[in-house]
Amino acid sequence: MFDSLKKKLFSWIKPVEKETKKKSKKTEKPKKSSKKVTKKEPKKSKKTEKTQTKKLLESKIKKNAQDILEATLETEQLGEESEEIEAESQEKPNIKPEELNLAEKEIEITEEESSKKEPESKPNFFTKLINKISTSKLTQEQFDEIFMELELTLLENNVSLEAVDKIKESLSKKLVNMDIKKSEIENKIINSLKESILSLLIEPPNLIENIKKSSKPYIILFFGINGTGKTTSIAKIADLLQKNKISSVLAAADTFRAASIEQLQIHADTLKVPCISQKYGSDPASVAFDAIQYAKKNAIDVVLIDTAGRMYTKQNL
Structure with missing residues (x-):
């Protein structure tokens, strides 16, 4: 930095010195003698001329030096900022575009998985019956409410209303207000349902x-x-x-x-x-x-x- 400043200062000083030398040469030339008698003006000494030129040079140098200092300060600030940016860029890890794509896909998959909530499994006819009987005796009202789901599925599968009513009647006789052990609940329900369906079927003729x-x-x-x-x-x-x-x-x-x-x-x-x-x-x-x-x-x-x-x-x- 200081070397560049010196070069600039010398480049500005040299033309100023040349101008001062030219002026001094002009002043040194002898004037032609005139016949008229005039009052002789006191000649300026060489020392005073040199001091004036020095002052001019110093003032110009000061101005140029201030401009140069301001410019250097600005460049230094810009250099520091660029160094900070380079340091930040060097600190960041070099990530390949393939890895970025994979990471984005993984994020999308996780978002989709989180958005897709697992559907809650609704209890069917058998689970509802087992839960009711295991807690207390099954009343007729509770049985009618639970049987409604099975009734709809049977009717949707082309089972006649008469057959559904008979299944309901036979099941209610075997399950309503009955003392059933917890270990035998599921088998009891399945067996009673089988018996009620078989009672409706016509026996094959011999x-x-x-x-x-x-x-x-x-x-x-x-x-x-x-x-x-x-x-x-x-x-x-x-x-x-x-x-x-x-x-x-x-x-x-x-x-x-x-x-x-x-x-x-x-x-x-x-x-x-x-x-x-x-x-x-x-x-x-x-x-x-x-x-x-x-x-x-x-x-x-x-x-x-x-x-x-x-x-x-x-x-x-």
């Missing part, structure tokens, strides 16, 4: 017993849409009847579908049972009538009638 008790011939008609396995089911039941020593005759009343008569005839041949049939396009009712008459004449126990696979809205099903 085909063999019904045939033996009824008058002869016992007639079974198979109907439904195509592809449900009517013809195959006829062959299976005929085989079941043979094993129970019950005779049967097959009626090929499906006169609409191609190869339906041949299919039933093959089953009859393998089982060695008679099969009554007519031409395709004939009246199915006449085929069924002929098979029943044949069973009566030959003392056959069961008539199994096959029909065409069509919707119930179609004519001559």
Whole structure:
């Protein structure tokens, strides 16, 4: 800094010295003598001229020095500020853009996770019942209130209102105002619900017993849409009847579908049972009538009638 100041000062001092030298040379030149007699002015001494030039130089130097000092102070302040900024930038860790992206993604994920609160699990029919019974005896009002949820789910799943009422009635008899141990609460509720549902279901009929008790011939008609396995089911039941020593005759009343008569005839041949049939396009009712008459004449126990696979809205099903 001081070296630069010296250079600037010398650069300003040199031209001033040159000017003073020129002035001094001009003053030193002898004046021409004039004939007129004039009063001689007292000449200025060289010392006074030098002092004046020195004073001028000193004043100019002081002004220039003040300007230079002010400029240097400003530059020093700017330098200090720039050094502080550089120090702060050096203190900051060098983070790669990939790491910044990952950090931003992690922050977004955490914000999403915090915003997505886990849905509170609502207690279902069984948990409500268990909680009520474990604390005290279940009253009829409490049972009706809790059963409302199960009633809605059953009705939404196409369970008839009559069946729902019967389930409710059987459950209330087994649970309301009953002393049940805490360890047996869940099993008791599940078992009582099973029993109430099973009581509504129709027991499957015992085909063999019904045939033996009824008058002869016992007639079974198979109907439904195509592809449900009517013809195959006829062959299976005929085989079941043979094993129970019950005779049967097959009626090929499906006169609409191609190869339906041949299919039933093959089953009859393998089982060695008679099969009554007519031409395709004939009246199915006449085929069924002929098979029943044949069973009566030959003392056959069961008539199994096959029909065409069509919707119930179609004519001559």
